[in-house]
Amino acid sequence: MKTIDQISFNGKRALIRVDFNVPLDENYNITDDNRMTAALPTIKKILKDGGAVILMSHLGRPKDGPTEKYSLKHVVPHLSDLLGQQVEFANDCIGEEAVTKAKELEKGEVLLLENLRFYKEEEKGDVGFAEKLSKLGDIYVNDAFGTAHRAHASTAIIAQFFPEAKFFGYLMAAELNNAEKILNGAAKPFTAIMGGSKVSDKILLIEKLLEKVDNLIIGGGMAYTFAKANGGNIGTSLVELDKIDLALSLVQKAKDKGVNLLLPLDNVIADAFSNDANTDVAKTGEIKDDWMGLDIGPETAALFSKVVEESKTILWNGPMGVFEMEKFLVGTKAIAEAVAKATDNGAFSLIGGGDSAAAVAKFDMVDDVSYVSTGGGALLEYMEGKELPGVKAINE
Numbered sequence: 151m152k153t154i155d156q157i158s159f160n161g162k163r164a165l166i167r168v169d170f171n172v173p174l175d176e177n178y179n180i181t182d183d184n185r186m187t188a189a190l191p192t193i194k195k196i197l198k199d200g201g202a203v204i205l206m207s208h209l210g211r212p213k214d215g216p217t218e219k220y221s222l223k224h225v226v227p228h229l230s231d232l233l234g235q236q237v238e239f240a241n242d243c244i245g246e247e248a249v250t251k252a253k254e255l256e257k258g259e260v261l262l263l264e265n266l267r268f269y270k271e272e273e274k275g276d277v278g279f280a281e282k283l284s285k286l287g288d289i290y291v292n293d294a295f296g297t298a299h300r301a302h303a304s305t306a307i308i309a310q311f312f313p314e315a316k317f318f319g320y321l322m323a324a325e326l327n328n329a330e331k332i333l334n335g336a337a338k339p340f341t342a343i344m345g346g347s348k349v350s351d352k353i354l355l356i357e358k359l360l361e362k363v364d365n366l367i368i369g370g371g372m373a374y375t376f377a378k379a380n381g382g383n384i385g386t387s388l389v390e391l392d393k394i395d396l397a398l399s400l401v402q403k404a405k406d407k408g409v410n411l412l413l414p415l416d417n418v419i420a421d422a423f424s425n426d427a428n429t430d431v432a433k434t435g436e437i438k439d440d441w442m443g444l445d446i447g448p449e450t451a452a453l454f455s456k457v458v459e460e461s462k463t464i465l466w467n468g469p470m471g472v473f474e475m476e477k478f479l480v481g482t483k484a485i486a487e488a489v490a491k492a493t494d495n496g497a498f499s500l501i502g503g504g505d506s507a508a509a510v511a512k513f514d515m516v517d518d519v520s521y522v523s524t525g526g527g528a529l530l531e532y533m534e535g536k537e538l539p540g541v542k543a544i545n546e
């Protein structure tokens with residue numbers, strides 16, 4: 151793997167694509183800085199070498215050019231704090247100001263460019279736009295794993311302008327290495343825990359995992375499509391009616407492959423999608439009309455936890471319930487604790503997906519698992535076996 155360890159950045163300007171697409175509250179405070187802290191080792195290595203750093207990223211999905219809400223200037227104070235030095239900012243990612251500020255950067259200095267997606271050329275993968283960006287640095291580094299599944303100007307197209315000077319940053323290398331531990335040579339028993347809202351988001355991954363895992367645990371909102379497929383009453387729980395046949399075929403495939411497929415036995419149900427709702431526990435398939443399942447029940451949490459605790463490799467993608475609400479976080483927390491226990495006993499555990507990572511952070515358990523990925527869609531696509539454009543561009 152071509153990583154930044156293979157060169158010295160002394161006297162060079164490194165143009166680094168990072169994924170600083172972080173959540174901001176209404177006052178532009180960063181509510182989760184995981185993606186920023188994850189990029190620090192790369193930035194620090196380059197500065198330590200005697201290089202200068204030019205950071206480029208997107209923030210959100212702006213549709214109409216420059217918008218206050220999506221300005222990357224909001225992350226400058228926190229980035230400066232994290233690095234312990236003032237970070238410069240260019241109000242445009244290309245053009246005179248960016249060119250001048252990049253040129254004038256001294257060794258050890260850091261410049262952040264304005265949101266790349268203020269230009270529609272970024273998402274279009276425009277070659278001319280990529281070329282303009284490429285002029286800002288001597289060496290291109292891609293450390294934006296969260297955006298590696300996008301063939302955008304800054305994540306993929308730009309690499310052609312650095313045929314001899316393109317490298318993976320440390321975050322990208324760590325993400326790929328950890329994903330590899332799951333995909334190839336996972337110690338057994340290997341358990342995948344799938345949850346979250348929709349089956350349709352994760353079909354390809356589930357199918358791929360059926361080739362590899364010993365246990366497949368399905369919880370969260372997607373479990374109700376399986377419960378419905380089995381003929382049960384699910385009340386007003388989340389369901390994808392057009393995926394019922396698919397759910398049945400996944401159950402059959404698991405059987406054919408000898409995979410132990412575990413679905414919820416009981417559920418925490420509520421009479422409204424609210425933390426103030428009345429709650430009860432119902433067996434799977436026996437949810438009252440007008441009630442909905444918002445978490446796995448206690449019997450299920452115990453069963454899932456036992457399987458997880460006995461595992462040697464664990465992949466967890468998607469919460470077991472609506473963990474954002476206090477009343478429905480118990481199941482997700484129980485699973486997090488089981489993953490932590492297994493990890494303490496020597497298992498390798500990888501947590502992927504924005505909401506699963508947020509859940510683990512909420513429970514203050516980030517250090518109790520082996521690795522929390524910064525990738526949502528990117529990790530899913532990589533696990534599904536797709537070649538990520540951001541990875542391909544450096545490798546070829």
Ligand SMILES: Nc1ncnc2c1ncn2[C@@H]1O[C@H](COP(=O)(O)OP(=O)(O)O)[C@@H](O)[C@H]1O
Pocket residue numbers: 345346347348351370371372388443444445467468469470471472473474502503504505506507526
């Ligand atoms: N039973 C449920 N009903 C409705 N929503 C659910 C249920 N269980 C989980 N969710 C929701 O699913 C969302 C996460 O789904 P998803 O985006 O697929 O996960 P991830 O980002 O970890 O891949 C969370 O916002 C959570 O509240």
Ligand SMILES: O=C(OP(=O)(O)O)[C@H](O)COP(=O)(O)O
Pocket residue numbers: 169171210211296297300504524525526527528
């Ligand atoms: O947040 C991101 O992806 P994710 O929501 O899959 O975790 C990345 O920054 C990519 O953003 P995009 O999905 O707007 O291309």
